[in-house]
Amino acid sequence: MEGRPRVLTGDRPTGRLHLGHLAGSLRSRVALQDSHEVFVLVADVQGLTDHFERPDVLRRNIPEVMLDYLGAGLDPARVTFVRQSGVPELTELTVYLLNLVTVSKLRQNPTVKTEIAQKGFGDSVPAGFFIYPAAQVADVTAFGAQVVPVGEDQLPMLELTREVVRRFNGLYGPAADGTDVLVEPQALLSASPRLPGLDGQAKMGKSLGNAAYLSDPPDELRDKVMGMFTDPAHLRASDPGQVEGNPVFAYLDAFDPDPARVQALKDHYRAGGLGDVTVKRHLLDVLDAELTPIRERRATYAQDPQAVMDLLRSGTQRGREVAAHTLAQVRAALHLGEEAARL
Amino acid sequence: MEGRPRVLTGDRPTGRLHLGHLAGSLRSRVALQDSHEVFVLVADVQGLTDHFERPDVLRRNIPEVMLDYLGAGLDPARVTFVRQSGVPELTELTVYLLNLVTVSKLRQNPTVKTEIAQKGFGDSVPAGFFIYPAAQVADVTAFGAQVVPVGEDQLPMLELTREVVRRFNGLYGPAADGTDVLVEPQALLSASPRLPGLDGQAKMGKSLGNAAYLSDPPDELRDKVMGMFTDPAHLRASDPGQVEGNPVFAYLDAFDPDPARVQALKDHYRAGGLGDVTVKRHLLDVLDAELTPIRERRATYAQDPQAVMDLLRSGTQRGREVAAHTLAQVRAALHLGEEAARL
Structure with a gap:
């Protein structure tokens, strides 16, 4: 070093x-x-x-x-x-x-x-x-x-x-x-x-109560992701939705290793026909893939x-x-x- | 201790x-x-x-x-x-x-x-x-x-x-x-x-150039005392002089061990007939009495x-x-x- x-x-x-x-x-x-x-x-x-x-x-x-x-x-x-x-x-x-x-x-x-x-x-x-x-x-x-x-x-x-x-x-x-x-x-x-925070606020923070932690157990992360703020005007899956200011897509931008896939999802969401639950399930897969080795290492050290x-x-x-x-x-x-x- | x-x-x-x-x-x-x-x-x-x-x-x-x-x-x-x-x-x-x-x-x-x-x-x-x-x-x-x-x-x-x-x-x-x-x-x-400073300013300080130091040699102290600011209106010894704001008397207040003597000098100065040089010579005696043991100890340690x-x-x-x-x-x-x- x-x-x-x-x-x-x-x-x-x-x-x-x-x-x-x-x-x-x-x-x-x-x-x-x-x-x-x-x-x-x-x-x-x-x-x-x-x-x-x-x-x-x-x-x-x-x-x-x-x-x-x-x-x-x-x-x-x-x-x-x-x-x-x-x-x-x-x-x-x-x-x-x-x-x-x-x-x-x-x-x-x-x-x-x-x-x-x-x-x-x-x-x-x-x-x-x-x-x-x-x-x-x-x-x-x-x-x-x-x-x-x-x-x-x-x-x-x-x-x-x-x-x-x-x-x-x-x-x-x-x-x-x-x-x-x-x-x-x-x-x-x-x-x-x-x-952004889970609630769409500009910043994720403990004191804001809108954070997902590296140490969150998988079910707690699932609850947090499924409860995330999205486009409030996107009421039905068939409606066109907004990607900007939508934290689900900000998280995909940050964590999905496949930018082309994220782009396709954004296009689909904007056009209508892509439900929030579907996108959130995909985000959860992405986050679990990212966090699984982190959780494992963390658990080993925590012993x-x-x-x-x-x-x-x-x-x-x-x-x-x-x-x-x-x-x-x-x-x-x-x-x-x-x-x-x-x- | x-x-x-x-x-x-x-x-x-x-x-x-x-x-x-x-x-x-x-x-x-x-x-x-x-x-x-x-x-x-x-x-x-x-x-x-x-x-x-x-x-x-x-x-x-x-x-x-x-x-x-x-x-x-x-x-x-x-x-x-x-x-x-x-x-x-x-x-x-x-x-x-x-x-x-x-x-x-x-x-x-x-x-x-x-x-x-x-x-x-x-x-x-x-x-x-x-x-x-x-x-x-x-x-x-x-x-x-x-x-x-x-x-x-x-x-x-x-x-x-x-x-x-x-x-x-x-x-x-x-x-x-x-x-x-x-x-x-x-x-x-x-x-x-x-x-006060030698020049009558409210504060004695190195940066003000109006200080007499414990380490000043006797002749330097004498020059400083004889050059002290007094009452600028006290032009002749026979004139009445002002004691307030006159640093010579402030120093006597601080260092003369005989307050009655200082009071007598102040009365005389106020009434007129006491020259600045006479008061300064007395102050110099007082300061030399105070500083002589300090100078001696200082010189011993300085060796x-x-x-x-x-x-x-x-x-x-x-x-x-x-x-x-x-x-x-x-x-x-x-x-x-x-x-x-x-x-």
């Missing part, structure tokens, strides 16, 4: 992972592990920014998220799983880098803006939540990631990272070995559009939870060594002195 | 310490070391919040500030000197506590407001500077300080600390041993008013800079142990897990 470009990705362990994660990030991570050195951050400290009143939720979900990762096909022999709170160097770097980010820059961050509105924080937004883009900059740079897979909406975070890196390297110059202290990462823009957490523990130790190396250089650049290292 | 109430005080090492520090904080710290367990924080990480473009300034001033402390009479056998950057637990706690502080609360902080205006930051205030009251909350609570000496202007910072402590303890309950995880500190309000930095190193280690103990409890309260401890 060494020598390959390093990738940092991750999730806040606020709940189990769902089909949206699978389509949006998990499958591309599985593909990346062949060509890249993949670090996956289980971001419990970032999870605190909107779960500080229920930190137990994060702890309880960490084993679930790990099972979802392993079930989805992330290979522990090739991927480093890191628990964020196990690398306090990330918080240290966050505090240093906050000096290189202005308040107005944070306020302009579109994701933070949107989420402040969604969560109804208003002016009472916790400062931890407000500064989380800077904390993400610290995560990316502490691990020296060269590549960060992002969705369209996360591009401003990556641009902020690149700005901070340029400012840091410009202010403090190269490390003793002549290389830049922080690495300027590249965005790897996701090709897959965001998967030994201790071994799963040991993977996270050893990955965290490896991640901590990488971050500690970066921090030693950052501290030297900031004249913070050798004696300030580890106990 | 154990068992005595713990005090946290400190300074950002942005320059040598001056008469304003002596009158405002150093003398009261020296008095406290008899009855309290005094921690003195050399706050280089906080210094970065407005010196991130010149971190070398902080590093270079740390030995000077240490000599100023020791010269002023802080006894290394009783005082724990801690270099802030040597205790990364402080940054870790800062990141956690930021979740319990709202952005609007930080924006309302009067000290931050004033300093943003003074430094001309405007909307481009660095986030590190903006959040520094929360970082101070982390400093106070990581060391479990029961008492924090503050000036009038720092009371809001202490009130913020008390609010955050109450919120933290309320949200997360007591530690395993039944005690609150964070200690709610009391303010020890300074009785001494702020010492062994390595020993001075060793005091800081061992104090930092002791401080780190205290902070690590607090952080272990904080991490448990936040469900961040055992495995997330030290390498």
Whole structure:
């Protein structure tokens, strides 16, 4: 894995992972592990920014998220799983880098803006939540990631990272070995559009109650798929139906390996004569084909939870060594002195 | 020292310490070391919040500030000197506590407001500077300080600390041993008013160029005192002079051990017939009496800079142990897990 470009990705362990994660990030991570050195951050400290009143939720979900990762096909022999709170160097770097980010820059961050509105924080937004883009900059740079897979909406975070890196390297110059202290990462823009919720809402999410999880048993998935929102004007099978905004077809686009077949179904649905139940049964077949190996791997790993957490523990130790190396250089650049290292 | 109430005080090492520090904080710290367990924080990480473009300034001033402390009479056998950057637990706690502080609360902080205006930051205030009251909350609570000496202007910072402590303890309950995880500190309000600058400006400061330093040689102090601003309308010795706003008398109030003598001088000055040069010569005698033992102790310690930095190193280690103990409890309260401890 060494020598390959390093990738940092991750999730806040606020709940189990769902089909949206699978389509949006998990499958591309599985593909990346062949060509890249993949670090996956289980971001419990970032999870605190909107779960500080229920930190137990994060702890309880960490084993679930790990099972979802392993079930989805992330290979522990090739991927480093890191628990964020196990690398306090990330918080240290966050505090240093906050000096290189202005308040107005944070306020302009579109994701933070949107989420402040969604969560109804208003002016009472916790400062931890407000500064989380800077904390993400610290995560990316502490691990020296060269590549960060992002969705369209996360591009401003990556641009902020690149700005901070340029400012840091410009202010403090190269490390003793002549290389830049922080690495300027590249965005790897996701090709897959965001998967809508089962109810047709733009986003699938635990708090929205419209998600199908990797860990859903087959009968629960069947109930969810058969109850999916479709075209509300498509009352009889013989009626022409609408494909746009119809989540059943969005899921087929995301998961059916045969695009020609999906196109034929769309044409048939638009013309009339294709019932919702028929399309949903096909989607269920597609999803079961996708999820069966995931369920099997997940079930195998779930038999030994201790071994799963040991993977996270050893990955965290490896991640901590990488971050500690970066921090030693950052501290030297900031004249913070050798004696300030580890106990 | 154990068992005595713990005090946290400190300074950002942005320059040598001056008469304003002596009158405002150093003398009261020296008095406290008899009855309290005094921690003195050399706050280089906080210094970065407005010196991130010149971190070398902080590093270079740390030995000077240490000599100023020791010269002023802080006894290394009783005082724990801690270099802030040597205790990364402080940054870790800062990141956690930021979740319990709202952005609007930080924006309302009067000290931050004033300093943003003074430094001309405007909307481009660095986030590190903006959040520094929360970082101070982390400093106070990581060391479990029961008492924090503050000036009038720092009371809001202490009130913020008390609010955050109450919120933290309320949200997360007591530690395993039944005690609150964070200690709610009391303010020890300074009785001494702020010492004006040599030029009569409200504040003495390095960047204002109007400071007399503990480390100034006697002839430099003499030049500074003889050049001090007085009452500009007091042209001849025989004229009546104004005492209010006259820094010479403010310094006498702060340093002359004989208040009756100061009162007599003020009466004489107001009535007329007392020349500025005469008052300044008296002030110089008073300051030399105050500073002579400080200069002597400072010079003695300055002969062994390595020993001075060793005091800081061992104090930092002791401080780190205290902070690590607090952080272990904080991490448990936040469900961040055992495995997330030290390498």
